[in-house]
Amino acid sequence: MSVGDQLGLDDNSELLDQARQKWPAWVAADPRLGVIEEFDDLRAWLPSVDSAASDEVLLALAMLAAPDGG
Known part of the structure; x- marks a missing residue:
């Protein structure tokens, strides 16, 4: 099950x-x-790359979402 x-x-x-x-x-x-x-391309992109690449993008999103702005 996805996060969404x-x-x-x-x-x-x-x-x-x-x-x-x-x-x-x-x-x-x-x-x-x-x-x-x-x-909308994110969901398909994430499993198509290695974990280091996907982790960088997910980290960037988490930082943007952080209450302190990352």
Whole structure:
């Protein structure tokens, strides 16, 4: 089960819509996120790369989500 499934997020959730809209700003804030052009590509990209590459992107997202801004 994916994290999105566990959180009850479907493809039409408001939270995912916000992430889609903010993706370009997030990429500008942290170039590690620039490995994909669209937020919706993340789910397919993660299992297609080695764990070091996916960990870097997930770390960048976690830092952006941190209350202290990472």
